[in-house]
Amino acid sequence: MSNIQWFPGHMTRAKRDMQENMKAVDMVIELRDCRIPESSRNPMIDQIIQNKPRLIVLSKKDKGDPVEIEKWIQHLSNETTTVIAMDLTKDPVIASLTSACQKIMQPKIDRMIRRGIRPRAIRAMVCGIPNVGKSTLINAVAKKKIAETADRPGVTRSLKWMKLNKNLELLDTPGILWPKFEDQKVGYHLAITGAIRDQILPMEDIVRYALERLIKEYPDRLSERYKIELCDDPDEVLRRIAAARNFLKAGSEADIKRTMEVFLNELRDDRLGCICWEKANEEK
Ligand SMILES: Nc1nc2c(ncn2[C@@H]2O[C@H](COP(=O)(O)OP(=O)(O)OP(=O)(O)O)[C@@H](O)[C@H]2O)c(=O)[nH]1
Ligand SMILES: [Mg+2]
Structure with missing residues:
Protein backbone atom coordinates (compact mmCIF):
# COMPACT_ATOMS: atom_id res chain seq x y z
CA MET A 1 0.00 0.00 0.00
CA LEU A 177 0.85 8.71 -11.53
CA TRP A 178 -1.27 10.15 -8.75
CA PRO A 179 -4.87 9.23 -8.18
CA LYS A 180 -7.51 11.83 -8.86
CA PHE A 181 -10.05 12.63 -6.22
CA GLU A 182 -12.56 14.47 -8.28
CA ASP A 183 -15.51 12.89 -6.60
CA GLN A 184 -16.12 11.13 -3.36
CA LYS A 185 -16.89 7.81 -5.00
CA VAL A 186 -13.36 7.71 -6.37
CA GLY A 187 -12.01 8.03 -2.84
CA TYR A 188 -14.19 5.15 -1.66
CA HIS A 189 -13.13 2.97 -4.59
CA LEU A 190 -9.47 3.66 -3.91
CA ALA A 191 -9.96 2.96 -0.21
CA ILE A 192 -11.89 -0.29 -0.70
CA THR A 193 -9.25 -1.63 -3.07
CA GLY A 194 -6.38 -0.53 -0.83
CA ALA A 195 -4.91 2.12 -3.13
CA ILE A 196 -4.99 4.79 -0.43
CA ARG A 197 -4.34 4.49 3.28
CA ASP A 198 -7.28 3.82 5.53
CA GLN A 199 -6.69 6.96 7.56
CA ILE A 200 -7.48 9.21 4.61
CA LEU A 201 -11.25 8.66 4.72
CA PRO A 202 -13.44 7.82 7.72
CA MET A 203 -13.98 4.07 7.96
CA GLU A 204 -17.73 4.51 8.58
CA ASP A 205 -18.08 6.26 5.23
CA ILE A 206 -16.14 3.61 3.31
CA VAL A 207 -18.12 0.80 4.92
CA ARG A 208 -21.45 2.54 4.42
CA TYR A 209 -20.67 3.12 0.74
CA ALA A 210 -19.63 -0.50 0.23
CA LEU A 211 -22.69 -1.83 2.04
CA GLU A 212 -25.07 0.37 0.05
CA ARG A 213 -23.61 -0.94 -3.18
CA LEU A 214 -23.69 -4.56 -2.03
CA ILE A 215 -27.26 -4.29 -0.73
CA LYS A 216 -28.31 -3.08 -4.19
CA GLU A 217 -26.10 -5.19 -6.42
CA TYR A 218 -25.12 -8.33 -4.53
CA PRO A 219 -27.71 -8.80 -1.77
CA ASP A 220 -27.34 -12.59 -1.76
CA ARG A 221 -23.65 -12.46 -1.12
CA LEU A 222 -24.21 -10.37 2.00
CA SER A 223 -27.05 -12.43 3.37
CA GLU A 224 -25.28 -15.70 2.66
CA ARG A 225 -21.91 -14.72 4.08
CA TYR A 226 -23.29 -13.26 7.30
CA LYS A 227 -26.43 -15.36 7.59
CA ILE A 228 -28.57 -12.28 8.05
CA GLU A 229 -31.85 -11.05 6.75
CA LEU A 230 -31.14 -8.06 4.54
CA CYS A 231 -32.67 -4.60 4.65
CA ASP A 232 -31.98 -1.32 2.84
CA ASP A 233 -30.32 0.46 5.74
CA PRO A 234 -26.54 -0.11 5.90
CA ASP A 235 -26.40 0.80 9.60
CA GLU A 236 -29.04 -1.80 10.41
CA VAL A 237 -27.19 -4.34 8.26
CA LEU A 238 -24.06 -3.66 10.31
CA ARG A 239 -25.97 -4.25 13.53
CA ARG A 240 -27.30 -7.51 12.14
CA ILE A 241 -23.79 -8.61 11.13
CA ALA A 242 -22.57 -7.73 14.63
CA ALA A 243 -25.34 -9.81 16.15
CA ALA A 244 -24.77 -12.73 13.78
CA ARG A 245 -21.05 -12.76 14.57
CA ASN A 246 -21.61 -12.06 18.22
CA PHE A 247 -19.46 -8.94 18.15
CA LEU A 248 -20.42 -7.38 21.43
CA LYS A 249 -18.93 -4.82 23.75
CA ALA A 250 -19.19 -5.06 27.52
CA GLY A 251 -22.83 -4.61 28.40
CA SER A 252 -23.89 -6.60 25.32
CA GLU A 253 -23.97 -3.53 23.07
CA ALA A 254 -23.06 -4.26 19.43
CA ASP A 255 -19.39 -3.59 18.67
CA ILE A 256 -19.87 -1.68 15.42
CA LYS A 257 -16.25 -0.61 15.06
CA ARG A 258 -15.05 -4.20 15.19
CA THR A 259 -17.82 -5.23 12.81
CA MET A 260 -16.75 -2.59 10.30
CA GLU A 261 -13.11 -3.68 10.51
CA VAL A 262 -13.95 -7.33 10.00
CA PHE A 263 -16.33 -6.55 7.15
CA LEU A 264 -13.77 -4.39 5.36
CA ASN A 265 -11.05 -7.02 5.77
CA GLU A 266 -13.31 -9.74 4.45
CA LEU A 267 -14.39 -7.57 1.55
CA ARG A 268 -10.77 -6.87 0.58
CA ASP A 269 -9.98 -10.54 0.97
CA ASP A 270 -12.66 -11.35 -1.62
CA ARG A 271 -14.76 -13.24 0.94
CA LEU A 272 -17.81 -11.58 -0.57
CA GLY A 273 -16.73 -12.68 -4.02
CA CYS A 274 -15.11 -10.91 -6.96
CA ILE A 275 -16.53 -7.44 -7.46
CA CYS A 276 -16.05 -4.62 -9.96
CA TRP A 277 -16.98 -1.35 -8.28
CA GLU A 278 -17.20 0.43 -11.61
CA LYS A 279 -19.18 -0.77 -14.60
CA ALA A 280 -18.12 -0.10 -18.15
CA ASN A 281 -21.35 1.41 -19.39
CA GLU A 282 -22.30 3.30 -16.27
CA GLU A 283 -23.15 6.96 -16.79
CA LYS A 284 -20.68 9.04 -14.84
N1 LIG B 1 -4.44 -10.73 -6.54
C1 LIG B 1 -3.63 -9.92 -7.20
N2 LIG B 1 -2.83 -9.09 -6.51
C2 LIG B 1 -2.03 -8.26 -7.20
C3 LIG B 1 -2.00 -8.23 -8.62
N3 LIG B 1 -1.13 -7.30 -9.01
C4 LIG B 1 -0.63 -6.75 -7.88
N4 LIG B 1 -1.17 -7.33 -6.79
C5 LIG B 1 -0.94 -6.97 -5.36
O1 LIG B 1 -1.30 -5.61 -5.19
C6 LIG B 1 -0.45 -4.97 -4.26
C7 LIG B 1 0.17 -3.73 -4.90
O2 LIG B 1 1.01 -4.14 -5.99
P1 LIG B 1 2.34 -3.34 -6.36
O3 LIG B 1 3.00 -4.09 -7.47
O4 LIG B 1 3.14 -3.05 -5.15
O5 LIG B 1 1.71 -1.99 -6.91
P2 LIG B 1 2.50 -0.67 -7.39
O6 LIG B 1 1.77 -0.18 -8.57
O7 LIG B 1 3.95 -0.95 -7.53
O8 LIG B 1 2.21 0.29 -6.15
P3 LIG B 1 3.12 1.52 -5.63
O9 LIG B 1 4.52 1.03 -5.49
O10 LIG B 1 2.48 1.87 -4.32
O11 LIG B 1 2.99 2.63 -6.63
C8 LIG B 1 0.58 -6.02 -3.86
O12 LIG B 1 0.15 -6.59 -2.65
C9 LIG B 1 0.52 -7.05 -4.98
O13 LIG B 1 0.85 -8.34 -4.55
C10 LIG B 1 -2.88 -9.13 -9.33
O14 LIG B 1 -2.96 -9.17 -10.57
N5 LIG B 1 -3.65 -9.95 -8.56
MG1 LIG C 1 5.66 -0.07 -6.64
Whole structure:
Protein backbone atom coordinates (compact mmCIF):
# COMPACT_ATOMS: atom_id res chain seq x y z
CA MET A 1 0.00 0.00 0.00
CA SER A 2 1.30 3.37 -0.90
CA ASN A 3 2.31 5.93 1.64
CA ILE A 4 2.91 8.64 -0.87
CA GLN A 5 1.10 11.85 -0.08
CA TRP A 6 0.65 13.75 -3.29
CA PHE A 7 1.31 17.45 -3.32
CA PRO A 8 1.30 19.72 -6.37
CA GLY A 9 5.12 19.69 -6.36
CA HIS A 10 5.22 15.88 -6.50
CA MET A 11 2.72 15.83 -9.33
CA THR A 12 4.69 18.30 -11.40
CA ARG A 13 7.87 16.31 -10.82
CA ALA A 14 6.22 12.93 -11.58
CA LYS A 15 4.74 14.34 -14.75
CA ARG A 16 8.04 15.83 -15.86
CA ASP A 17 9.91 12.56 -15.19
CA MET A 18 7.37 10.61 -17.19
CA GLN A 19 7.47 13.05 -20.07
CA GLU A 20 11.27 12.77 -20.18
CA ASN A 21 11.17 8.98 -20.24
CA MET A 22 8.40 9.03 -22.79
CA LYS A 23 10.87 10.27 -25.39
CA ALA A 24 12.78 7.00 -25.13
CA VAL A 25 9.87 4.61 -25.55
CA ASP A 26 7.75 3.40 -28.46
CA MET A 27 4.67 2.71 -26.38
CA VAL A 28 3.18 2.77 -22.91
CA ILE A 29 1.79 0.01 -20.71
CA GLU A 30 -0.83 1.64 -18.51
CA LEU A 31 -1.88 -0.40 -15.50
CA ARG A 32 -5.32 0.02 -14.01
CA ASP A 33 -7.12 -2.00 -11.36
CA CYS A 34 -9.81 -4.02 -13.15
CA ARG A 35 -12.21 -3.43 -10.26
CA ILE A 36 -12.04 0.34 -10.68
CA PRO A 37 -10.75 1.14 -14.18
CA GLU A 38 -11.90 4.77 -13.98
CA SER A 39 -10.91 5.57 -10.42
CA SER A 40 -7.47 4.01 -10.93
CA ARG A 41 -6.79 6.11 -13.99
CA ASN A 42 -5.07 9.45 -14.00
CA PRO A 43 -6.64 11.81 -16.53
CA MET A 44 -3.29 13.53 -17.05
CA ILE A 45 -2.00 10.40 -18.75
CA ASP A 46 -3.50 11.25 -22.12
CA GLN A 47 -1.64 14.54 -22.11
CA ILE A 48 1.58 12.87 -20.98
CA ILE A 49 1.68 10.04 -23.49
CA GLN A 50 0.24 12.07 -26.36
CA ASN A 51 -0.31 9.81 -29.33
CA LYS A 52 1.94 6.93 -28.37
CA PRO A 53 0.31 3.54 -28.74
CA ARG A 54 -0.99 2.23 -25.46
CA LEU A 55 -1.58 -1.13 -23.87
CA ILE A 56 -3.97 -0.97 -20.95
CA VAL A 57 -3.44 -3.85 -18.55
CA LEU A 58 -6.39 -4.32 -16.22
CA SER A 59 -4.63 -5.85 -13.23
CA LYS A 60 -5.97 -8.04 -10.42
CA LYS A 61 -8.20 -9.96 -12.80
CA ASP A 62 -8.49 -12.64 -10.14
CA LYS A 63 -10.26 -10.15 -7.85
CA GLY A 64 -12.74 -8.67 -10.35
CA ASP A 65 -16.03 -9.84 -11.84
CA PRO A 66 -15.15 -11.63 -15.13
CA VAL A 67 -18.31 -10.44 -16.91
CA GLU A 68 -17.61 -6.80 -16.05
CA ILE A 69 -13.94 -7.12 -16.96
CA GLU A 70 -14.90 -8.36 -20.42
CA LYS A 71 -17.17 -5.33 -20.86
CA TRP A 72 -14.34 -3.03 -19.82
CA ILE A 73 -12.03 -4.60 -22.38
CA GLN A 74 -14.55 -3.85 -25.13
CA HIS A 75 -15.30 -0.38 -23.79
CA LEU A 76 -11.68 0.80 -23.50
CA SER A 77 -10.33 -0.67 -26.74
CA ASN A 78 -9.90 1.61 -29.73
CA GLU A 79 -7.53 2.29 -32.61
CA THR A 80 -4.58 3.29 -30.48
CA THR A 81 -5.43 1.35 -27.35
CA THR A 82 -5.34 -2.38 -26.76
CA VAL A 83 -6.70 -3.80 -23.52
CA ILE A 84 -5.91 -7.04 -21.71
CA ALA A 85 -6.72 -8.27 -18.20
CA MET A 86 -4.20 -10.11 -16.06
CA ASP A 87 -3.50 -11.62 -12.69
CA LEU A 88 0.01 -10.25 -12.41
CA THR A 89 0.84 -12.64 -9.61
CA LYS A 90 0.08 -15.79 -11.63
CA ASP A 91 -0.37 -15.20 -15.35
CA PRO A 92 2.56 -15.53 -17.79
CA VAL A 93 3.44 -11.85 -17.78
CA ILE A 94 6.27 -11.91 -20.31
CA ALA A 95 4.40 -13.91 -22.93
CA SER A 96 1.21 -11.86 -22.63
CA LEU A 97 2.99 -8.52 -22.74
CA THR A 98 5.18 -9.53 -25.65
CA SER A 99 2.32 -10.69 -27.83
CA ALA A 100 0.13 -7.70 -27.00
CA CYS A 101 2.93 -5.17 -27.57
CA GLN A 102 3.97 -6.82 -30.83
CA LYS A 103 0.46 -6.67 -32.13
CA ILE A 104 0.20 -2.99 -31.25
CA MET A 105 3.53 -2.11 -32.85
CA GLN A 106 3.15 -4.33 -35.94
CA PRO A 107 2.17 -1.50 -38.32
CA LYS A 108 5.28 0.44 -37.34
CA ILE A 109 7.46 -2.66 -37.61
CA ASP A 110 6.04 -3.37 -41.08
CA ARG A 111 6.81 0.19 -42.17
CA MET A 112 10.39 -0.15 -41.01
CA ILE A 113 10.80 -3.44 -42.86
CA ARG A 114 9.39 -1.89 -46.04
CA ARG A 115 11.92 0.90 -45.77
CA GLY A 116 14.70 -1.67 -45.38
CA ILE A 117 15.32 -0.92 -41.70
CA ARG A 118 15.87 -3.92 -39.46
CA PRO A 119 13.36 -3.58 -36.65
CA ARG A 120 14.76 -3.36 -33.14
CA ALA A 121 13.07 -4.52 -29.94
CA ILE A 122 10.00 -2.56 -28.89
CA ARG A 123 10.67 -0.26 -25.94
CA ALA A 124 7.86 0.26 -23.47
CA MET A 125 7.28 2.01 -20.17
CA VAL A 126 4.98 0.80 -17.43
CA CYS A 127 2.92 3.41 -15.59
CA GLY A 128 0.02 3.76 -13.22
CA ILE A 129 -1.24 5.12 -9.91
CA PRO A 130 -0.16 3.49 -6.61
CA ASN A 131 -1.20 -0.10 -5.92
CA VAL A 132 -2.14 -1.09 -9.47
CA GLY A 133 0.71 -3.62 -9.70
CA LYS A 134 3.63 -1.77 -11.32
CA SER A 135 6.24 -3.37 -9.04
CA THR A 136 4.58 -6.78 -9.27
CA LEU A 137 4.76 -6.63 -13.06
CA ILE A 138 8.35 -5.45 -13.12
CA ASN A 139 9.42 -8.03 -10.52
CA ALA A 140 7.69 -10.82 -12.45
CA VAL A 141 9.71 -9.81 -15.47
CA ALA A 142 12.96 -9.29 -13.57
CA LYS A 143 12.76 -12.67 -11.83
CA LYS A 144 12.74 -14.55 -15.10
CA LYS A 145 16.50 -14.14 -15.54
CA ILE A 146 16.50 -11.49 -18.19
CA ALA A 147 19.16 -12.22 -20.79
CA GLU A 148 20.80 -8.85 -20.33
CA THR A 149 19.94 -5.44 -19.03
CA ALA A 150 20.92 -2.89 -21.54
CA ASP A 151 22.21 0.43 -20.35
CA ARG A 152 21.44 3.00 -22.93
CA PRO A 153 21.65 6.76 -22.68
CA GLY A 154 18.27 8.36 -22.29
CA VAL A 155 17.51 11.93 -23.07
CA THR A 156 18.82 13.49 -19.89
CA ARG A 157 20.21 10.48 -18.03
CA SER A 158 21.06 6.87 -18.47
CA LEU A 159 18.01 4.63 -18.52
CA LYS A 160 17.99 0.99 -17.49
CA TRP A 161 16.15 -1.47 -19.66
CA MET A 162 14.97 -4.98 -19.00
CA LYS A 163 15.24 -7.13 -22.06
CA LEU A 164 12.35 -9.60 -21.92
CA ASN A 165 13.31 -11.21 -25.22
CA LYS A 166 14.45 -10.09 -28.64
CA ASN A 167 11.15 -8.34 -29.23
CA LEU A 168 10.46 -6.35 -26.09
CA GLU A 169 12.34 -4.17 -23.62
CA LEU A 170 10.85 -2.50 -20.57
CA LEU A 171 12.12 0.56 -18.81
CA ASP A 172 13.00 -0.67 -15.33
CA THR A 173 11.42 2.30 -13.52
CA PRO A 174 7.68 2.74 -13.85
CA GLY A 175 5.96 6.06 -14.36
CA ILE A 176 4.12 6.89 -11.17
CA LEU A 177 0.85 8.71 -11.53
CA TRP A 178 -1.27 10.15 -8.75
CA PRO A 179 -4.87 9.23 -8.18
CA LYS A 180 -7.51 11.83 -8.86
CA PHE A 181 -10.05 12.63 -6.22
CA GLU A 182 -12.56 14.47 -8.28
CA ASP A 183 -15.51 12.89 -6.60
CA GLN A 184 -16.12 11.13 -3.36
CA LYS A 185 -16.89 7.81 -5.00
CA VAL A 186 -13.36 7.71 -6.37
CA GLY A 187 -12.01 8.03 -2.84
CA TYR A 188 -14.19 5.15 -1.66
CA HIS A 189 -13.13 2.97 -4.59
CA LEU A 190 -9.47 3.66 -3.91
CA ALA A 191 -9.96 2.96 -0.21
CA ILE A 192 -11.89 -0.29 -0.70
CA THR A 193 -9.25 -1.63 -3.07
CA GLY A 194 -6.38 -0.53 -0.83
CA ALA A 195 -4.91 2.12 -3.13
CA ILE A 196 -4.99 4.79 -0.43
CA ARG A 197 -4.34 4.49 3.28
CA ASP A 198 -7.28 3.82 5.53
CA GLN A 199 -6.69 6.96 7.56
CA ILE A 200 -7.48 9.21 4.61
CA LEU A 201 -11.25 8.66 4.72
CA PRO A 202 -13.44 7.82 7.72
CA MET A 203 -13.98 4.07 7.96
CA GLU A 204 -17.73 4.51 8.58
CA ASP A 205 -18.08 6.26 5.23
CA ILE A 206 -16.14 3.61 3.31
CA VAL A 207 -18.12 0.80 4.92
CA ARG A 208 -21.45 2.54 4.42
CA TYR A 209 -20.67 3.12 0.74
CA ALA A 210 -19.63 -0.50 0.23
CA LEU A 211 -22.69 -1.83 2.04
CA GLU A 212 -25.07 0.37 0.05
CA ARG A 213 -23.61 -0.94 -3.18
CA LEU A 214 -23.69 -4.56 -2.03
CA ILE A 215 -27.26 -4.29 -0.73
CA LYS A 216 -28.31 -3.08 -4.19
CA GLU A 217 -26.10 -5.19 -6.42
CA TYR A 218 -25.12 -8.33 -4.53
CA PRO A 219 -27.71 -8.80 -1.77
CA ASP A 220 -27.34 -12.59 -1.76
CA ARG A 221 -23.65 -12.46 -1.12
CA LEU A 222 -24.21 -10.37 2.00
CA SER A 223 -27.05 -12.43 3.37
CA GLU A 224 -25.28 -15.70 2.66
CA ARG A 225 -21.91 -14.72 4.08
CA TYR A 226 -23.29 -13.26 7.30
CA LYS A 227 -26.43 -15.36 7.59
CA ILE A 228 -28.57 -12.28 8.05
CA GLU A 229 -31.85 -11.05 6.75
CA LEU A 230 -31.14 -8.06 4.54
CA CYS A 231 -32.67 -4.60 4.65
CA ASP A 232 -31.98 -1.32 2.84
CA ASP A 233 -30.32 0.46 5.74
CA PRO A 234 -26.54 -0.11 5.90
CA ASP A 235 -26.40 0.80 9.60
CA GLU A 236 -29.04 -1.80 10.41
CA VAL A 237 -27.19 -4.34 8.26
CA LEU A 238 -24.06 -3.66 10.31
CA ARG A 239 -25.97 -4.25 13.53
CA ARG A 240 -27.30 -7.51 12.14
CA ILE A 241 -23.79 -8.61 11.13
CA ALA A 242 -22.57 -7.73 14.63
CA ALA A 243 -25.34 -9.81 16.15
CA ALA A 244 -24.77 -12.73 13.78
CA ARG A 245 -21.05 -12.76 14.57
CA ASN A 246 -21.61 -12.06 18.22
CA PHE A 247 -19.46 -8.94 18.15
CA LEU A 248 -20.42 -7.38 21.43
CA LYS A 249 -18.93 -4.82 23.75
CA ALA A 250 -19.19 -5.06 27.52
CA GLY A 251 -22.83 -4.61 28.40
CA SER A 252 -23.89 -6.60 25.32
CA GLU A 253 -23.97 -3.53 23.07
CA ALA A 254 -23.06 -4.26 19.43
CA ASP A 255 -19.39 -3.59 18.67
CA ILE A 256 -19.87 -1.68 15.42
CA LYS A 257 -16.25 -0.61 15.06
CA ARG A 258 -15.05 -4.20 15.19
CA THR A 259 -17.82 -5.23 12.81
CA MET A 260 -16.75 -2.59 10.30
CA GLU A 261 -13.11 -3.68 10.51
CA VAL A 262 -13.95 -7.33 10.00
CA PHE A 263 -16.33 -6.55 7.15
CA LEU A 264 -13.77 -4.39 5.36
CA ASN A 265 -11.05 -7.02 5.77
CA GLU A 266 -13.31 -9.74 4.45
CA LEU A 267 -14.39 -7.57 1.55
CA ARG A 268 -10.77 -6.87 0.58
CA ASP A 269 -9.98 -10.54 0.97
CA ASP A 270 -12.66 -11.35 -1.62
CA ARG A 271 -14.76 -13.24 0.94
CA LEU A 272 -17.81 -11.58 -0.57
CA GLY A 273 -16.73 -12.68 -4.02
CA CYS A 274 -15.11 -10.91 -6.96
CA ILE A 275 -16.53 -7.44 -7.46
CA CYS A 276 -16.05 -4.62 -9.96
CA TRP A 277 -16.98 -1.35 -8.28
CA GLU A 278 -17.20 0.43 -11.61
CA LYS A 279 -19.18 -0.77 -14.60
CA ALA A 280 -18.12 -0.10 -18.15
CA ASN A 281 -21.35 1.41 -19.39
CA GLU A 282 -22.30 3.30 -16.27
CA GLU A 283 -23.15 6.96 -16.79
CA LYS A 284 -20.68 9.04 -14.84
N1 LIG B 1 -4.44 -10.73 -6.54
C1 LIG B 1 -3.63 -9.92 -7.20
N2 LIG B 1 -2.83 -9.09 -6.51
C2 LIG B 1 -2.03 -8.26 -7.20
C3 LIG B 1 -2.00 -8.23 -8.62
N3 LIG B 1 -1.13 -7.30 -9.01
C4 LIG B 1 -0.63 -6.75 -7.88
N4 LIG B 1 -1.17 -7.33 -6.79
C5 LIG B 1 -0.94 -6.97 -5.36
O1 LIG B 1 -1.30 -5.61 -5.19
C6 LIG B 1 -0.45 -4.97 -4.26
C7 LIG B 1 0.17 -3.73 -4.90
O2 LIG B 1 1.01 -4.14 -5.99
P1 LIG B 1 2.34 -3.34 -6.36
O3 LIG B 1 3.00 -4.09 -7.47
O4 LIG B 1 3.14 -3.05 -5.15
O5 LIG B 1 1.71 -1.99 -6.91
P2 LIG B 1 2.50 -0.67 -7.39
O6 LIG B 1 1.77 -0.18 -8.57
O7 LIG B 1 3.95 -0.95 -7.53
O8 LIG B 1 2.21 0.29 -6.15
P3 LIG B 1 3.12 1.52 -5.63
O9 LIG B 1 4.52 1.03 -5.49
O10 LIG B 1 2.48 1.87 -4.32
O11 LIG B 1 2.99 2.63 -6.63
C8 LIG B 1 0.58 -6.02 -3.86
O12 LIG B 1 0.15 -6.59 -2.65
C9 LIG B 1 0.52 -7.05 -4.98
O13 LIG B 1 0.85 -8.34 -4.55
C10 LIG B 1 -2.88 -9.13 -9.33
O14 LIG B 1 -2.96 -9.17 -10.57
N5 LIG B 1 -3.65 -9.95 -8.56
MG1 LIG C 1 5.66 -0.07 -6.64
